Amino acid sequence: MDSLQEKLWMHARRTGEPQSVGIELTYRCNHRCDFCYVDHDAVAQELDEDRWTGILTEIRDAGCTTVLFTGGEPLLHPACLKLVRRAKELGLLTRLYTNGSLVDRAKADQLGELNPLGIGITLYGTDARSHDRYTRCPGSFDKVIDGVRMLKNAECHLHLRWYPLPENIDRTDDFIDLAESLGVK
Numbered sequence: 001m002d003s004l005q006e007k008l009w010m011h012a013r014r015t016g017e018p019q020s021v022g023i024e025l026t027y028r029c030n031h032r033c034d035f036c037y038v039d040h041d042a043v044a045q046e047l048d049e050d051r052w053t054g055i056l057t058e059i060r061d062a063g064c065t066t067v068l069f070t071g072g073e074p075l076l077h078p079a080c081l082k083l084v085r086r087a088k089e090l091g092l093l094t095r096l097y098t099n100g101s102l103v104d105r106a107k108a109d110q111l112g113e114l115n116p117l118g119i120g121i122t123l124y125g126t127d128a129r130s131h132d133r134y135t136r137c138p139g140s141f142d143k144v145i146d147g148v149r150m151l152k153n154a155e156c157h158l159h160l161r162w163y164p165l166p167e168n169i170d171r172t173d174d175f176i177d178l179a180e181s182l183g184v185k
Helices: 004-015 049-061 080-089 105-114 128-135 140-153 169-182
Strands: 020-026 066-071 093-098 118-123 158-162
Touching (some): 020 049, 128 140
16 A cells, blocks of 8 residues: 555646645754855844745645745744644644754654654764764754654654765764664664
8 A cells, every 4th residue: 555655746746736845944043064055144034923824825725735844943933833833734744854952841842742744853973072063063962862852752753864974974874873772763
């Protein structure tokens, strides 16, 4: 039997309707990675909750079934979790890509309740030294790992996202080991 995702893709191909949309809620990010494209001062350009709600309705009305919330760091947008909730109320399947460092117990519990299809958390290294060197934020690795554990405890569907960079490509096996030790994909 075909999975739900396969059925949705077949429907999209048959009808020409979009199946999935990614929206960047904000360009802001609390990390300062050298290789990143985000404008850390772009808050004046962010859309507010009402405008995003209208866009989510348009996405649904266009036949789309899945929306990915990303950024910058989407959890910096004050309405991020409200918009995930609104998307679900509109019947959209939801995903979230985050760096995980802003997850606290309250956010983890809310995300557990919202039950997105998946939450992807990005790592740039397999330990504090290597990860924090990329993010240029001391302590970010420990915050990300704490966020992963809180989301795991809230029974969220998680996967770690690994960006193989020249300085860490030889640590891919270590990354897989770290993910397995945390009980995530």
